[in-house]
Amino acid sequence: MKLTGNTILITGGSSGIGFEMARQFLQKGNEVIITGRDGKKLHNAEQQLDGVAIIRSDVSNPDNIKELYQQIVNDFPGLNILINNAGILQTLNLRDGNLPAADLTKEIDINLKGTILMNNAFLPLLQHSNNPAIVNVSSGLAFVPLPIAPVYCSAKAAIHSYSLSLRAQLRNTGIKVFELSPPLTETGMLGGFNEEDIKGVPIMPVEEMVTGFLNGFAKDNYEIRLGVANQLWFMSRFFPKFIFAQLSKSINRLL
Numbered sequence: 001m002k003l004t005g006n007t008i009l010i011t012g013g014s015s016g017i018g019f020e021m022a023r024q025f026l027q028k029g030n031e032v033i034i035t036g037r038d039g040k041k042l043h044n045a046e047q048q049l050d051g052v053a054i055i056r057s058d059v060s061n062p063d064n065i066k067e068l069y070q071q072i073v074n075d076f077p078g079l080n081i082l083i084n085n086a087g088i089l090q091t092l093n094l095r096d097g098n099l100p101a102a103d104l105t106k107e108i109d110i111n112l113k114g115t116i117l118m119n120n121a122f123l124p125l126l127q128h129s130n131n132p133a134i135v136n137v138s139s140g141l142a143f144v145p146l147p148i149a150p151v152y153c154s155a156k157a158a159i160h161s162y163s164l165s166l167r168a169q170l171r172n173t174g175i176k177v178f179e180l181s182p183p184l185t186e187t188g189m190l191g192g193f194n195e196e197d198i199k200g201v202p203i204m205p206v207e208e209m210v211t212g213f214l215n216g217f218a219k220d221n222y223e224i225r226l227g228v229a230n231q232l233w234f235m236s237r238f239f240p241k242f243i244f245a246q247l248s249k250s251i252n253r254l255l
């Protein structure tokens with residue numbers, strides 16, 4: 001992929017990885033639109049990112065997606081890259097029989113269903129654009145679950161599987177399908193963990209993570225696994241029981 005002259009929509013671009021992607025893509029001469037649920041966060045991002053366009057939109061809301069699509073078709077008809085980055089993480093105690101249903105499945109709705117619905121909605125536009133690409137953001141935890149975040153990891157494993165199928169199905173359309181699997185990255189999302197849950201795991205600065213992503217993207221590396229995410233992928237193939245036992249230690253605090 002070329003790294004300049006694109007029109008890029010990044011879901012969840014008001015903070016963390018999406019924000020840094022927007023910053024680096026803008027620096028390289030791309031048109032960038034970011035979304036998020038919280039208008040205040042979006043306006044803050046707008047003030048920090050010269051030239052960015054912001055649209056308030058929730059990926060878990062199909063009506064919001066329809067409206068977003070119409071707005072993009074009207075205002076940014078040259079859109080050629082969709083980055084499905086929006087996501088949340090929750091630690092959940094599955095032994096608690098009283099968890100509200102909405103909490104239990106929130107990560108499915110946002111991280112997984114949101115990605116699938118966004119791709120479905122934007123396919124007609126991408127099919128007719130120049131150098132089109134979809135980037136689905138999964139995680140190193142797509143390859144080995146961290147049991148303290150059970151639904152998050154299920155959604156990310158599903159994103160990995162879905163990305164393989166999407167790439168196979170879009171093979172002759174010209175739309176390139178990328179999967180970015182970040183390692184533990186320094187963003188607000190880490191606040192969802194207890195310190196013990198991620199003890200000893202290196203945390204990658206967000207600038208470094210996004211630079212690594214852009215390098216892989218430029219080389220058409222369709223599965224971009226950085227740092228610990230690549231190690232988790234390797235371990236899941238060759239030492240699956242060992243690595244799962246390591247990641248299971250954090251549930252001790254729930255028992």
Ligand SMILES: NC(=O)c1ccc[n+]([C@@H]2O[C@H](COP(=O)([O-])OP(=O)(O)OC[C@H]3O[C@@H](n4cnc5c(N)ncnc54)[C@H](OP(=O)(O)O)[C@@H]3O)[C@@H](O)[C@H]2O)c1
Pocket residue numbers: 011012013014015016017018035036037038039041057058059060084085086087088089110111114137138139140181182183184185186187188189190
């Ligand atoms: N940080 C890590 O260690 C790490 C590791 C692996 C993978 N990832 C993945 O990287 C992606 C970005 O995470 P991050 O670390 O940058 O987290 P973050 O700093 O919390 O940013 C998440 C972004 O997503 C937006 N968002 C959340 N729910 C949304 C929804 N329903 N609709 C639209 N936007 C929504 C948030 O804005 P609002 O809250 O205002 O909507 C925010 O802009 C996620 O998919 C995450 O799973 C992160």
